[in-house]
Amino acid sequence: TVGIISVTNDVYDGYTLFNIHTKAYLINNCGEVVNEWNSAYLPGNSVYLLPNGNLLRAGRLDDGSSNIGFGGQGGIVELFDWDGNIIWSFTYSSNQFRQHHDAHPLPNGNVLILAATVVSGQDAIDMGRDPALLPDGELYNQQIIEVEPVLGTTTGNIVWEWNIFDHLIQDFDNTKQNFGVVADHPEKLDINFINNGSGGNNWLHVNSIQYNEERDQITISSRRVSEIYVIDHSTTTAEAATGSGGTYGRGGDLLYRWGNPQAYRQGTEADRTLFGQHTPYFIPSGLPNEGKIILFNNGFQRSPEFSQVDIISPPETSLGVFDYTPGTAYGPLTSDYTYSEPGSDPSDFYSVIVSNAQQLPNGNILVCEGNKGYFFELDSNDNKVWEYVNPINNINGTSTPQNDNATGNLTFRALKYGIDYPAFVGRDLTPGQPLEINPNLSPCDNLSIEEFDINLVNIYPNPTKDKITVESRIPILKVEVTNLLGEIVTRTYNDEIDLSNQQNGIYLLRIFTNNSVVNKRIIKN
Numbered sequence: 001t002v003g004i005i006s007v008t009n010d011v012y013d014g015y016t017l018f019n020i021h022t023k024a025y026l027i028n029n030c031g032e033v034v035n036e037w038n039s040a041y042l043p044g045n046s047v048y049l050l051p052n053g054n055l056l057r058a059g060r061l062d063d064g065s066s067n068i069g070f071g072g073q074g075g076i077v078e079l080f081d082w083d084g085n086i087i088w089s090f091t092y093s094s095n096q097f098r099q100h101h102d103a104h105p106l107p108n109g110n111v112l113i114l115a116a117t118v119v120s121g122q123d124a125i126d127m128g129r130d131p132a133l134l135p136d137g138e139l140y141n142q143q144i145i146e147v148e149p150v151l152g153t154t155t156g157n158i159v160w161e162w163n164i165f166d167h168l169i170q171d172f173d174n175t176k177q178n179f180g181v182v183a184d185h186p187e188k189l190d191i192n193f194i195n196n197g198s199g200g201n202n203w204l205h206v207n208s209i210q211y212n213e214e215r216d217q218i219t220i221s222s223r224r225v226s227e228i229y230v231i232d233h234s235t236t237t238a239e240a241a242t243g244s245g246g247t248y249g250r251g252g253d254l255l256y257r258w259g260n261p262q263a264y265r266q267g268t269e270a271d272r273t274l275f276g277q278h279t280p281y282f283i284p285s286g287l288p289n290e291g292k293i294i295l296f297n298n299g300f301q302r303s304p305e306f307s308q309v310d311i312i313s314p315p316e317t318s319l320g321v322f323d324y325t326p327g328t329a330y331g332p333l334t335s336d337y338t339y340s341e342p343g344s345d346p347s348d349f350y351s352v353i354v355s356n357a358q359q360l361p362n363g364n365i366l367v368c369e370g371n372k373g374y375f376f377e378l379d380s381n382d383n384k385v386w387e388y389v390n391p392i393n394n395i396n397g398t399s400t401p402q403n404d405n406a407t408g409n410l411t412f413r414a415l416k417y418g419i420d421y422p423a424f425v426g427r428d429l430t431p432g433q434p435l436e437i438n439p440n441l442s443p444c445d446n447l448s449i450e451e452f453d454i455n456l457v458n459i460y461p462n463p464t465k466d467k468i469t470v471e472s473r474i475p476i477l478k479v480e481v482t483n484l485l486g487e488i489v490t491r492t493y494n495d496e497i498d499l500s501n502q503q504n505g506i507y508l509l510r511i512f513t514n515n516s517v518v519n520k521r522i523i524k525n
C-alpha cells in the first residue's frame with residue numbers, strides 16, 4: 001500500500017517536503033500535493049523550503065563533469081521560487097571536487113555546500129596515511145563551502161571554506177605531517193582510522209551538514225566512521241584551517257564528537273553508539289528537546305541490524321562549549337530518548353542508508369525510513385499518528401497504484417513545516433491530487449475536520465440575529481454559508497458574515513483555511 005496509510009487528530013498540522021526523482025513535493029496530511037517543483041536532475045540529495053517560500057534543492061549532475069561518484073553524489077544546487085521558476089543554480093562538480101548529499105540554507109541567504117575533494121595518494125601519504133590503506137590510490141577530503149548566491153545567475157561567491165583534511169592526526173609515520181598521539185587529540189581526525197571498511201577513497205562518507213544559528217555551529221555526520229562532529233562556523237576561512245580563532249577559540253578543529261570513540265582511541269566497539277547515522281542537528285530553542293541533538297541511527301554494521309531515532313544531550317559548560325575530560329570519550333553515555341521498532345523483530349524498522357528524524361513543535365517526531373520511502377510521525381507516547389508511503393519511483397519517476405507495493409521509492413529525507421511557517425503566508429495551498437494512482441483517502445476520514453481544527457476557529461454569536469464573527473488563529477481564505485440543501489447562500493473573504501437577509505433556520509458555515517475546511521453549524525433566529 002502506498003500514499004496515506006493512517007492519520008489521527010494528533011498529527012502535527014503542517015506540510016511534508018521530500019525529494020524524489022526529478023521533483024520536490026509538498027504534501028498535506030492526507031498526502032494531497034499542495035506544491036511541487038521540477039528539476040532536470042535526480043536528487044543530489046537534500047531539499048529545503050526556505051521561510052520566504054523559495055526551495056533549495058541539490059541535484060545529481062550526471063553530465064560526466066566529475067568522476068567522483070558514490071551514493072549521495074550531487075554536483076548542482078538549485079534555488080526555485082514558490083512558483084517553480086529557477087532563480088539561481090550553482091554547479092560544483094569537476095574531477096577534483098563534487099557536491100554531495102547536502103546543500104544547507106543559512107539565515108543570511110547563503111548556502112553551505114558539502115563536497116568531496118580529491119587528495120592524491122602521494123599527498124595522503126605525506127599527510128600520514130598508511131600506504132597500505134590506499135586501495136583507490138587517492139582519498140576524498142570533506143569540504144564545506146559557504147556560497148553567496150548571485151541571484152539570476154549560475155554563479156556565486158565562495159565566502160567561507162572548511163576542510164577536514166586541515167584537522168588530521170596520525171601516529172603511523174613520524175616523518176610525515178600530523179604526527180602525534182591520537183588519543184590526546186580528539187579535536188583531530190585520525191587519517192588512518194578505518195571503521196570496518198576498505199579504506200577506499202570515500203572512507204568518511206559524510207552524509208549531512210546542518211547549521212545551528214544560536215551557536216553558529218555546523219553538525220556533520222560521517223557514515224563510515226559512524227561519528228558526528230560539531231565545528232565552529234564563526235571563524236574566518238584562514239582560522240578554519242587552523243586550531244585557533246573563532247567564537248570558541250578552536251578554529252576549525254572538532255569541538256565535539258560522538259558515536260564511535262574508537263576513532264580517537266577512547267573506547268572499543270562496545271562503546272560505539274552510532275551505526276551509519278544520518279542528519280544529526282541541534283534542536284532549535286523553543287522546541288521540545290531544545291539544545292539536544294536528534295538523529296537517525298541507521299543501525300548499519302551492528303548485529304542484528306535495526307534502526308533507531310536518538311536524542312542526546314551533549315554535555316556543555318555553556319552554550320556551544322562542550323565539556324570534555326582528557327583521556328575519556330565524549331559524553332553522553334546514553335541517549336535521552338530512543339525509538340526503535342516496538343515489535344518482536346527490531347529489524348522491521350531498518351534503513352541501511354539515507355533517512356532522517358525531525359523534532360516537531362507539538363512534541364511529535366517525524367521519521368523518514370528512507371529505503372522504504374516510509375514516513376511516520378510519532379506522538380510523545382511513540383504512537384504512530386501519521387503514516388505515508390512515497391509512491392514515486394526514484395529512478396524513473398513513475399507512480400504506484402494505491403493498493404500495490406512501491407518499488408524504488410528510496411527517499412533521502414522528509415521534512416515537515418508547520419502551517420504557521422512564513423513560507424505559506426498568502427500562498428494558494430488548495431489540495432491537489434495525491435501522488436498515488438487510484439488514491440484512497442479514506443484514512444483521512446478519521447480526521448474529523450471539525451475536531452481537527454476545532455480549537456483554531458471560534459464563531460460568535462451563535463445563534464445570531466444577523467452577523468457572525470469568525471475568530472481564527474490561522475489565516476482564513478474564505479467562508480461559505482450553505483443551507484441544509486447544500487446551496488451556498490452567501491460567502492465572504494473576511495471574518496464577518498452578514499445573515500440579515502437570510503431566512504431563520506439552520507445553516508452550515510464552511511471556513512476555509514490554508515490546510516483544511518472547518519465546518520460549524522449555526523442558527524439564525
Ligand SMILES: O=[N+]([O-])c1ccc(OS(=O)(=O)O)cc1
Nearest residue numbers: 045071072207223352353354
Ligand atoms: O542511492 N542513493 O540515492 C544514496 C545512497 C547512499 C547515500 O548515502 S547515505 O550515507 O546518505 O546513505 C545517499 C544516497
